[in-house]
Amino acid sequence: MEKRVKFSAWYVFLAVWAVLIIHSFIVQTFQVKTIPYSEFLSSLENNQIEEISITQNHIQGKIKTTADVIGKPQTFNTVRVDDPELTQKLVERGVKFTGVIESTFLRDILSWILPIAVFVGIWYFIIQRMGGQQGFMTVGKSKAKIYVEEELGITFEDVAGVDEAAEELIETVEFLKDPGKFTRLGAKLPKGVLLVGPPGTGKTLLAKAIAGESKVPFFSISGSEFVEMFVGVGAARVRDLFEQAKTKAPCIIFIDELDALGKARGGMTVGGHDEREQTLNQLLVEMDGFDPTSGVILLAATNRPEILDPALLRPGRFDRQILVDKPDKKGREDILRVHIKNIKLAPNVNLPEIAAMTPGFAGADLANIVNEATLLAVRRGKNEVDTDEFKEAIERVIAGLEKKNRLINEEERKIVAYHETGHALVGLVVPGASPVQKITIVPRGVAALGYTLNVPTEERYLMRKSELLDRIAMSLGGRVAEEIVFGDISTGAHNDLSKATEIARTMVTQYGMDETLGHVYLESGGRSPYLNTPGLPEEKKYSEETSREIDAAVHRILDEQYARAREIITGHRQVLEEGAQLLLEKEKIEGKDLKAILDRSTRETA
Ligand code: ADP
Ligand code: MG
Ligand code: ZN
Numbered sequence: 017m018e019k020r021v022k023f024s025a026w027y028v029f030l031a032v033w034a035v036l037i038i039h040s041f042i043v044q045t046f047q048v049k050t051i052p053y054s055e056f057l058s059s060l061e062n063n064q065i066e067e068i069s070i071t072q073n074h075i076q077g078k079i080k081t082t083a084d085v086i087g088k089p090q091t092f093n094t095v096r097v098d099d100p101e102l103t104q105k106l107v108e109r110g111v112k113f114t115g116v117i118e119s120t121f122l123r124d125i126l127s128w129i130l131p132i133a134v135f136v137g138i139w140y141f142i143i144q145r146m147g148g149q150q151g152f153m154t155v156g157k158s159k160a161k162i163y164v165e166e167e168l169g170i171t172f173e174d175v176a177g178v179d180e181a182a183e184e185l186i187e188t189v190e191f192l193k194d195p196g197k198f199t200r201l202g203a204k205l206p207k208g209v210l211l212v213g214p215p216g217t218g219k220t221l222l223a224k225a226i227a228g229e230s231k232v233p234f235f236s237i238s239g240s241e242f243v244e245m246f247v248g249v250g251a252a253r254v255r256d257l258f259e260q261a262k263t264k265a266p267c268i269i270f271i272d273e274l275d276a277l278g279k280a281r282g283g284m285t286v287g288g289h290d291e292r293e294q295t296l297n298q299l300l301v302e303m304d305g306f307d308p309t310s311g312v313i314l315l316a317a318t319n320r321p322e323i324l325d326p327a328l329l330r331p332g333r334f335d336r337q338i339l340v341d342k343p344d345k346k347g348r349e350d351i352l353r354v355h356i357k358n359i360k361l362a363p364n365v366n367l368p369e370i371a372a373m374t375p376g377f378a379g380a381d382l383a384n385i386v387n388e389a390t391l392l393a394v395r396r397g398k399n400e401v402d403t404d405e406f407k408e409a410i411e412r413v414i415a416g417l418e419k420k421n422r423l424i425n426e427e428e429r430k431i432v433a434y435h436e437t438g439h440a441l442v443g444l445v446v447p448g449a450s451p452v453q454k455i456t457i458v459p460r461g462v463a464a465l466g467y468t469l470n471v472p473t474e475e476r477y478l479m480r481k482s483e484l485l486d487r488i489a490m491s492l493g494g495r496v497a498e499e500i501v502f503g504d505i506s507t508g509a510h511n512d513l514s515k516a517t518e519i520a521r522t523m524v525t526q527y528g529m530d531e532t533l534g535h536v537y538l539e540s541g542g543r544s545p546y547l548n549t550p551g552l553p554e555e556k557k558y559s560e561e562t563s564r565e566i567d568a569a570v571h572r573i574l575d576e577q578y579a580r581a582r583e584i585i586t587g588h589r590q591v592l593e594e595g596a597q598l599l600l601e602k603e604k605i606e607g608k609d610l611k612a613i614l615d616r617s618t619r620e621t622a
Pocket of ligand 1: 175177178213214215216217351378381383
């Protein structure tokens with residue numbers, strides 16, 4: 017590639033040089049000396065003018081200068097001045113003159129168009145030589161690397177700890193192997209599959225595994241490669257990529273780091289077309305244009321789904337999202353097992369133990385640990401990798417990771433475990449909260465140290481007041497648990513508080529669900545989206561007094577629900593304890609696991 021670029025640059029240089037030579041040659045033969053009108057007149061006086069032709073604006077002719085050694089008359093050119101006596105003078109001196117309608121056509125052709133033709137000719141020749149494929153002038157071509165399965169050799173065996181994600185992807189692979197099987201029944205396949213998850217969890221790896229398993233061509237390109245300094249190039253690349261893919265179907269297009277090009281189109285760019293925006297629009301157009309039965313599957317990965325343009329996530333686009341999460345303890349063990357395949361381990365190495373020592377590690381971190389440990393063993397001249405090396409490697413990696421993102425220590429883990437169990441427990445007891453699906457203390461991202469996932473059982477358009485209150489109670493359950501168990505509270509509830517307050521406030525101001533304020537809609541005008549100046553106060557449509565009442569009402573709701581959550585958790589203290597212990601041990605439990613503990617406890621007390 018590097019060599020090719022030099023090769024073509026040399027040709028460009030040659031072409032430019034040729035153009036310059038030809039141009040100067042033509043100018044020479046047609047060389048015209050431009051002289052001032054006064055000089056022309058004095059030359060005329062001295063009988064040095066031989067013949068002239070007069071055009072609209074110029075006078076051109078032959079002049080014999082005294083300095084002209086060879087005596088060959090020179091062509092001159094002067095700007096015509098309105099001089100009524102000129103004809104008279106010319107006749108007097110016996111100079112032959114003609115009036116001509118100005119035409120520089122021939123000269124223009126020869127001096128410019130001809131060299132350009134030569135230039136284009138050479139250019140064409142170069143492109144032919146390059147096979148029209150790579151190198152120079154491929155800015156509009158997609159840079160996608162095409163892999164075929166043998167080159168990659170990665171299968172699902174190489175990816176561990178992300179079983180749920182892998183399972184979902186297997187279906188996609190089945191489709192690629194036999195599209196007919198699905199389309200015969202009229203099944204609609206997703207056009208785009210988006211892998212979402214923190215960095216280093218194996219998204220890129222999973223995509224490659226799909227390519228390896230399905231044995232079809234795999235176009236891999238990174239989102240950032242679409243966006244270049246030339247305007248319009250990104251869009252052209254997208255078009256080209258889809259065109260290439262269609263000719264190779266069935267195949268996979270994989271766009272890694274989709275966020276680089278799929279960032280939400282800002283409303284703030286005033287005028288002008290943002291390059292990224294054009295590229296994104298082109299991607300949307302292409303996605304709408306292709307038929308999922310054609311056997312082209314679009315796969316993308318991102319670790320920042322929240323900044324993606326919502327248009328990308330609409331049905332018919334990336335309509336299936338697969339979460340590739342950080343592994344739990346069991347997952348980490350499996351990942352370690354994948355990476356030690358080719359490494360000689362000492363018999364005392366206990367993988368579950370290592371997995372237990374590495375909460376919050378992603379697959380890439382674990383791969384890193386195995387590698388570090390092996391390097392240490394080599395440095396120490398050992399024949400096999402020992403537990404000592406692993407421990408040291410973990411320490412090193414943790415030191416590195418602590419700078420980048422936070423890993424939690426034992427104390428924090430405990431707090432998070434009780435906090436999350438608190439949420440889940442309140443969620444299970446109150447009738448109106450959505451069922452708790454999953455509780456985890458695997459740290460994710462910057463803010464959330466753990467989370468309790470509860471999904472609504474059905475799409476809700478209406479919510480009863482009691483349900484909203486239940487949700488508030490559940491949001492507060494985390495903090496309540498911390499308070500009960502540790503007698504102290506942490507900053508971990510920050511997000512919960514904002515969520516609970518938000519619900520309480522809308523209940524009061526928009527749904528008219530508070531007795532003291534009554535059934536009113538207390539809208540605060542909001543800001544015009546076009547005048548989104550920070551610091552500009554919101555326009556309130558109610559008095560200061562009402563404003564105070566709203567705050568009081570919100571407070572009251574939150575306090576009541578806090579007390580309620582407290583009552584629930586105190587009443588099931590033993591369940592909280594058992595649930596938290598189970599969570600600490602497994603890092604991730606199902607909602608039904610906690611439900612089982614709760615049911616058993618209620619049966620015992622009854
Ligand atoms: P991502 O694309 O999610 O940021 P990668 O797929 O690039 O992460 O992972 C980087 C490396 O980390 C992989 O090449 C692999 O060696 C290792 N790795 C990450 N996740 C896993 C996993 N689930 N199983 C096995 N190895 C993994
Ligand atoms: Mg990646
Ligand atoms: Zn919480």
